[in-house]
Amino acid sequence: MTTKSSENLYTLDGRVPLFKALPFGLQHVLAMFVSNITPIIILANVVGIEKGVTASLIQNCMIIASIGTLIQLYPIWKIGSRLPIVMGLSFTFLSVAISIGTTQGMGTLMGAVIVGGIVEGLLGLCAKYWLKLIPHVVAATVVTSIGFSLLPIGANSFAGGVGASNFGAAENWIVGSVTLLVCLLTQIFAKGFLRSLSVLVGLVVGYILALCMGMVDFSGVMDCSIISLPTFLPFKPEFHVGPILSIIAIYLVSATETVGDTSALVNGALKRQIHKVEMGGAISCDGFVSSISGLFGCTPITSFSQNVGLASLSGVVNRFAIGTSAVVMLLGGIFPPFGRLLSTIPQAVLGGCTIMMFGSILFAGFGMMAKSGFSQRNMIITSLSLSVGLGFTSASKMFEIFPQIVQMIFAENCVAVVFLLAVILNLVLPKENSFSK
Template sequence: MKNSIENLYQLDGRVPLGKALPFGLQHVLAMFVSNITPIMILASVVGLDSAVSAALIQNCMVIAGIGTLVQLFPVWRIGSRLPIVMGISFTFLSLAISIAGAYGMGTLIGAVIVGGLVEGVLGLFVKYWIKLIPHVVSATVVTAIGFSLLPIGANSFAGGLGAPDFGSLNNWIVGSVTLLACLLCQVFAKGFLRSLSVLVGLIVGYILACFMGMVDFSGLSGLAVVSMPRLLPFTPEFNIGAILSVVAVYLVSATETIGDTSALCNGALNRDPETKEMGAAISCDGFVSSVSGLFGCTPITSFSQNVGLAAMSGVVNRFTIGIGALVMIIGGVFPVVGHALTTIPQAVLGGCTIMMFGSILYAGFGMMARTGFSQRNMVIVSLSLSVGLGFTQATEMFKIFPEIVRTVFAENCVAVVFLLAVLLNLLLPKKEE
């Protein structure tokens, strides 16, 4: 039994279901709201009716579970065999709204399917282009991902951006208590309980939120017991302009996956990722995103918050995280499960994720240290981060550019950082005087 518990911190090996379930559930809860939010926003802006919206939310949970299982237990060369958790990507949201609003959901879904195939094929041939992304570029991208997540954690802590009670005293109290519970468990708990610090904090915060009247259970009544995912809710249509725009954003998504894979291997597995692992992770991103399109959903990608959770908890067991993926699929088939998870207040999730997101930054700093602090690396890192993080905070700077450039770069610091880091690495002299 002792050895099976120790398997929590190993990629392979079986863990007792009673131990695997809470750790797997911890991963689900860390990403659950972020997984369904892009679909909820898209459905609301485009004006889809509530029945279609509910069906898409179910579908995106099932797709996230399937994508995670493929990453954990590869099919041929698709899937990295790493503890990567997949979910619906925010990266595509603004472009998805633009395409669906102008041409309809069918055109968006057609572009998602074709673009996913392109990214999947790129992943299969990763060895021919991965040299463009050396360690210094990966370290810079990982650091940018960490920085980009900090506002997401802060907005959740305050109640969720746009919420009527954003920044209220109740949100401050719940978020702070949740964070404190996570911190105390991380510092003072022993053994596997320390690895469950995020789940402990979430439970403490959720109970407090219930007593403070911040949890709404009204939507749980009247739900169907079982509801199967619906295939092809929209008929795909193919528009070359929409396809090219989506393919451009898929390249950004591939960049984020490379960064997440690097952060996971360096932060949780204490090694650099192998080329075939990065290619397999990208292939999973692409091909499963095409499947996501068949279910009417936008593309999926690796979730950075779960990379932070793996780095902080040390739990990397594929079987354990696979249990979490099964929970997601069950949540999509049994609506009451999924809806129950949506009752977790944003302030609770924010309190849980603040330190997790910081751990991704820490992984990025560690990668930089291993890369070395040469003058050349200093220029690549400092210029890429300052321009990428700075310019995307002033999005009006991009108004002179075409719409596709604004879509890909204006609000996506990771894309800007990646492009600059690659260009600087290619242009700067390799040998210093």
């Protein structure tokens, strides 16, 4: 019988005393907590979902994140990687989710999320047959485009939120700037664990400042039961081909992110190469749990890069320790007042936090490019994919000559354009040693 020991925190399957495991699990919750709830808050604000429903969605996304994390840690059949991965709502889908939600409604968005998740889940089960189509340079290009596509969303939140009566007002500038400054100073000057919580520290300070300035509305926070089960089907799913294809394209992009995250985790924290069965399990978990997420009114989930970095930094990879974080999220998700309290966070505070988070996605893309190498072939793949993807979608009216389904997938979705072009270029360009001939 294996003895419980604190030293087992640094092994995948060692037994760890609960009182030792819990603090390390909590730090993973704190590292991803803000990032997990922010996409649904931003989406709800832009689409115009009422506060009570928003609070319920926050509950649901916490519960879904906990379910996804537990399945990654303790797989069901071939679904899950058995790696110390923490799951949460993905920013990757935010721009296209806002587009679909505002134009065709949340029901259409949820229908696309459910179908797309099943597609990604099935792709994960047969990942060994197609992973070779997404080399590192393609993944790096896609991640960079995601960072660029999210910057306007962060800026709009910083100014008070799209459609806000005080958009761009002085109080939003003040709160957003202070939040961003605190995030930055914490990241630069804090040490150890506190540094990994720079976004949370900024959010707390920004929230307190907004509270002092009278920008926080607590009405309705306690107008609910203390304990409540998650809301199933808050939006009736509707299934339309255009949005489904658009979301599937982003699921493919999300799969490339998962490839990068899981590879980084295994290399950095476990000090070995990843196995194909682990990669396939991680992707299938992303997909199938994302379908469940759609049933609860939430956007898709994925592995969290910040938790990958935390595992590599701390060396804590024990599945039981990470599993305690999932249990904490699950318990937090069944208390409605907690979700409603979170929904009172002003958009300017979220904007101050997300500007830094979105910038970190850009930086991650640049880092992946550096690891891929700056060869002529990679330069062509990256530069052409980004210039066409970002440039063409910034002038989206140029797509009006194409059928509606093409417009839905590509006109305002630079990530889909970048992904498709990068994959095609990688397939058709001659190999590196042919460029000099």
